[in-house]
Amino acid sequence: MKPLLLAIAMGAAFSAQAANIDVSITNATDGVYFTPLIVAAHSDDANLFQTGTPASEAVEAMAEGGDISGLEDLALSVGAAVSANPAEGILAPGETASTRLYTQHGDVLSIAAMLLPSNDAFIGVDSWKIPKKRGTYVINANGYDAGTEANDELAASVPNPPFLTFGTGGTGVDSDVANQAVHIHPGNLGDTNATGGISDFDSTKHRWLNPVAIITVTVY
Template structure:
């Protein structure tokens, strides 16, 4: 589906083209990401195969500024640049916009010439949340042609923004959540804001609170629509050829 984005999305292929084919290991993976939730949208998804030595985040640690930008506003450009620096193979925004509740997207990732990119990570911001994101962190890629691996993905909180649950900005460090298109339509307004503070480190998201009014109350999130129980996403990856 097509929707306006919160942030400028750097176009895909930037990373893919940087990986020059040397015809050593031409491993092609087919990757499907499904949004399992009833009411949460995913912002542009970042799918990446990277070396074991790198990771996008670590639970219990402070989020990088790049992860913060993704989790608070859906901007994956910083993470993409970080990944380029370690010669990762990435696919940006395979769903070409928001991935709706219950929807899925399939993409192909080719680690041609980069046999060291053995770890799969997938992240995207969850809307409406302040800094919630889906986080598949350094999962193993299949190693045999035809082999499929399935990962259930949990919701994390980047720990960089207070979960006040009201509409606001997607810019890092600014309060509130962005509410593009269908997210805005399903969210309330005029919430007074939940008294919350920045947590400080990446952790499993404790879920949204929400309220029961679209026009008042403490939260602009709808308790009956936007709550979730983990997992929030399912990632299947098949090694198609090598």
């Protein structure tokens, strides 16, 4: 094969091994907020988090305080295509954030962000295999528990952003971490007692069940 034809053939082969994807993340809850999101496409031999294994320091920082810098550093260190904070801040209930990533053949998709209010809950997509075929795909994303902090649901134990209103005087929902590995979160319990009860979360706003996000992935 002549050099020019070889170069064209190699370029075509390379293009066939890569694709752009658009990722749209919709907050499907009624009164729970997402901290800045991290969206990463990476090889299937790496993970941002894994269900059934203890959370890394980077996952703990994200799940307890919304800090995604450690996960971003991890993703970049394994050559991932990364979109950090596509919502440019907090993603409120019902709102959607979108981003585009350039992916390689065989890549998987991972997504994470803390759920507010919570002790250590986060929206998670763990290494979802990106389809080879062009089209639009939908992921129903669950909320996970990092297993790093008891779910006491007390205002003193969680971030207190100005857009959230907490009760006071709660005695605490839970004081133990029964499962210290990343696992599906049971959801906030909350109560309707603004000056007592077991929780400082408002059950009419802050309670949630899975899934917590609807994610649309378009492969081009």
